[in-house]
Structure formats: C-alpha cells, structure tokens
Amino acid sequence: MTSTALITGASSGLGAEFATQLAARGHDVVLVARSRERLETEARRIRSEHGVNAEVIVQDLTEPDAAQLIKSELDARGRRVDLLVNNAGFGTCGRFEEIAGARDHDQLMVNVVALVDLSHALLPGMLANGGGSVVNIASTAGFQPSPYFAVYSAAKTFVLNFSLALRNEYRGRGVKVLAVCPGPVPTGFVEAIGNEKGASFGSLLPADRVVRTALRALDRNRAYVTPGFGNAVSAHLMPRRPRALVAAIGERVTRSVLGGAPKARAAAAAR
Ligand SMILES: NC(=O)c1ccc[n+]([C@@H]2O[C@H](COP(=O)([O-])OP(=O)(O)OC[C@H]3O[C@@H](n4cnc5c(N)ncnc54)[C@H](OP(=O)(O)O)[C@@H]3O)[C@@H](O)[C@H]2O)c1
Known part of the structure; x- marks a missing residue:
C-alpha cells in the first residue's frame, strides 16, 4: 500500500518543497494550508510531475478544532497518514508590546497548538498500523531565548523539546520523530515576519536543500537536524548557560543586527 504524507503549510516555501520531494519518493500527499488556489495548483503540479495522488485540505490552523476537522476529513476520504510534516508556521519580530497580541496568539495556535493537536x-x-514518522519544523531560533523574537523563539524551543521527548517515547515502537531546525531560508517567512533583517540570522540556504537534508536525517532516524554547516556549527557552539546571560547577549546581538530595537511592522500584524 502506498504511504501517505500530510504536510501542513504546503502552499509555499518549505512545505511545498516537502510535498514535492516526498511525492518524488513515491508518497501520496495531502496538502494543508489556507490558500485553496495555491494548494490546488501545487497538487495538480505534483500529480502530473510525480504520478502520485495529491489531495488538498483547506484549513486555518488558528482554529481551535483545526486538527479534529482535518482528521474527520481524512476519515471521510478513507485516508490514513503514515508521515506527518508539521511545517506550517510564521514568526513575529519587534518589541513585545508593539506586536499585536492577536498575532502572537495566532502564532502559538499554528506553531505550537496545531502541531501538538495533529x-x-x-x-x-x-502506532496501530505498525509505524510512521513525524517531522516537526523548529528553527535555529529554538536553541536559545531570542529577544525581539520572544514568542517565536520560545515556540520553536517548544517544538524542539516536544519532538525530542516524543522521539524517546516512541523509540522501539515503529514511529520516528525528527525535529528540523533551519536557519534562514528565502520563503514567504520573511514577508510574514515583516522585517527582512529579522530573517537573516545564520547562513541562507535554499528550501530544496533544507528539505533534502531533513529527509536524509529522517532516513537515518536522527533526533534533530540543523541544515547547513554554518548553521549547525553556530547552533552547537552557542552557549546554553547561564541562561540569563545568554538572553542578555542575545538582546545586544539582535539589536545590533536589526539596527536598533526593531519596531513591529504593521504588515506582519495584518497578515
Ligand atoms: N524561512 C525561514 O527562514 C525559516 C527558518 C526557520 C524555520 N522556519 C519554519 O519553517 C516553516 C515553514 O515556513 P516557510 O519558511 O516555508 O514560510 P512560508 O513560505 O511563509 O510558509 C508558511 C506556510 O504556513 C502556512 N500557514 C501560515 N499560517 C497558517 C494558518 N493560520 N493556517 C494554516 N496554514 C498556515 C502558509 O499557508 P497559507 O498562508 O496558505 O495558510 C504557508 O504554506 C515554519 O514553521 C517556519 O517557522 C522558516
């Protein structure tokens, strides 16, 4: 039986690339995001280029019952999922009090709550089918507290630690769990975060390379992967303690990279 991968945030960027590379490996794919037209265009392209089944589920992951709605839709279509890629996400950047509270709430719903619920x-x-895989997209931002990205970096720390914990719960039970920690990738993320410099920490890698590295890490049953040599080295050289000092240094470094304490952009709040 053909294996099916469900990819959230498959309408652009890393998610669309995961869908393409998984389809090239012979998986049927279910693409999830809000933008129906973009999803359907991707699904058509994947079907014609890779000859697999590609379906679409349009779902806003900020909705509290998003995961249940997706599960019901899968059940109604008789689709079982063998590989879940929790990729959908976005970030906010700026002084905390200037970021719209509703935007940060939505960020947590998509980056954290939907990922756990799915x-x-x-x-x-x-487990019932004897195995599967979960790939969660974290970030290099998840390795330390990041002032001016306070909610985003904390959310990605959650994703990383949640993935590592689950991986060890499911070790020996047939389910692989991988956390992917990309540095900057030129995708819609930059526009969504509303600050070009905000997405420029580390070495820029194209989405296809990030996804290829992630899938290779999944093949090797790695716990987590940081694509790109420079990103991997800086992630591992970064001191973790004392935590308060790391956060204070992070504030200075981020402020200097951003050219002053960043203002949260209206564009990001509106998206
Ligand atoms: N690009 C980077 O520099 C970078 C670095 C590290 C980690 N990451 C992580 O990589 C993941 C993918 O981001 P990307 O770089 O590929 O950015 P992207 O091109 O902006 O893609 C984000 C995806 O998430 C979906 N999404 C956003 N809000 C959603 C919602 N409310 N409901 C359902 N889907 C939603 C978007 O689809 P719709 O708008 O159609 O809903 C889109 O498909 C994110 O988790 C991000 O945090 C990115």
Missing part, C-alpha cells in the same frame, strides 16, 4: 490526532493511527 500529533494527537494522527499518531495513534501510525
């Missing part, structure tokens, strides 16, 4: 919804099926 794991709850789909992992039992993987």
Whole structure:
C-alpha cells in the first residue's frame, strides 16, 4: 500500500518543497494550508510531475478544532497518514508590546497548538498500523531565548523539546520523530515576519536543500537536524548557560543586527 504524507503549510516555501520531494519518493500527499488556489495548483503540479495522488485540505490552523476537522476529513476520504510534516508556521519580530497580541496568539495556535493537536490526532493511527514518522519544523531560533523574537523563539524551543521527548517515547515502537531546525531560508517567512533583517540570522540556504537534508536525517532516524554547516556549527557552539546571560547577549546581538530595537511592522500584524 502506498504511504501517505500530510504536510501542513504546503502552499509555499518549505512545505511545498516537502510535498514535492516526498511525492518524488513515491508518497501520496495531502496538502494543508489556507490558500485553496495555491494548494490546488501545487497538487495538480505534483500529480502530473510525480504520478502520485495529491489531495488538498483547506484549513486555518488558528482554529481551535483545526486538527479534529482535518482528521474527520481524512476519515471521510478513507485516508490514513503514515508521515506527518508539521511545517506550517510564521514568526513575529519587534518589541513585545508593539506586536499585536492577536498575532502572537495566532502564532502559538499554528506553531505550537496545531502541531501538538495533529500529533494527537494522527499518531495513534501510525502506532496501530505498525509505524510512521513525524517531522516537526523548529528553527535555529529554538536553541536559545531570542529577544525581539520572544514568542517565536520560545515556540520553536517548544517544538524542539516536544519532538525530542516524543522521539524517546516512541523509540522501539515503529514511529520516528525528527525535529528540523533551519536557519534562514528565502520563503514567504520573511514577508510574514515583516522585517527582512529579522530573517537573516545564520547562513541562507535554499528550501530544496533544507528539505533534502531533513529527509536524509529522517532516513537515518536522527533526533534533530540543523541544515547547513554554518548553521549547525553556530547552533552547537552557542552557549546554553547561564541562561540569563545568554538572553542578555542575545538582546545586544539582535539589536545590533536589526539596527536598533526593531519596531513591529504593521504588515506582519495584518497578515
Ligand atoms: N524561512 C525561514 O527562514 C525559516 C527558518 C526557520 C524555520 N522556519 C519554519 O519553517 C516553516 C515553514 O515556513 P516557510 O519558511 O516555508 O514560510 P512560508 O513560505 O511563509 O510558509 C508558511 C506556510 O504556513 C502556512 N500557514 C501560515 N499560517 C497558517 C494558518 N493560520 N493556517 C494554516 N496554514 C498556515 C502558509 O499557508 P497559507 O498562508 O496558505 O495558510 C504557508 O504554506 C515554519 O514553521 C517556519 O517557522 C522558516
């Protein structure tokens, strides 16, 4: 039976690339995001280029019951998921009090809550079927507290630690769990964050290379991967303690890279 991968945030950037590379490996794919037209265009392209089944589920992941709605839709279509890629996400950048609270709330719903809820919804099926994989997209921002990216970096720390914990719960039970920690990638992320410099920490890598590295790490059953030599080295050289000092240094470094304490952009708040 053909294996099926469900990819959130598959309408652009890393998610669209995951869908393409997984389809090239012979997986059927289910593409999830809000933009119906973009998803359907991607699905058509994937079907014609790779000859696999590519379906679309349009779902806003800020909705509290998003994962259940996706699961019900999969059940109604008779689709079982063997590989879940929790990729959908966005960031905010700026002084905390200037970022719209609703925007940060949405960020947590997409980057954290939907990721946990979808794991709850789909992992039992993987266990019942004798195996599966979960790939969670974290970030190099998740390795330390990042002032002016306070919510984003904390959310990505959650994703990284959640993934490492689950990986060890499912070790020996047939389910692989991988956290992917990219540095900057030229995608819609930059526009969404509303600050070009805000997405420029580390070495820029193209999406296809990040995804190829991630899938190779999944093949090797790695716990986490930081694509790009420069990103991997800086992530591992970064001191973790004392935590308060690391955060204070992070504030200075970020302020100097951004050219002063960044103002949260209206564009980011509006998206
Ligand atoms: N690019 C980078 O520099 C970078 C670095 C490290 C980690 N990451 C992580 O990589 C992941 C993918 O981001 P990307 O770089 O590929 O950015 P992107 O091109 O902006 O893609 C983000 C995806 O998430 C989807 N999404 C956003 N809000 C959503 C919502 N409310 N409901 C459903 N889907 C939603 C978007 O689709 P719709 O708008 O159609 O809903 C889109 O498909 C994110 O988790 C991001 O944090 C990115």
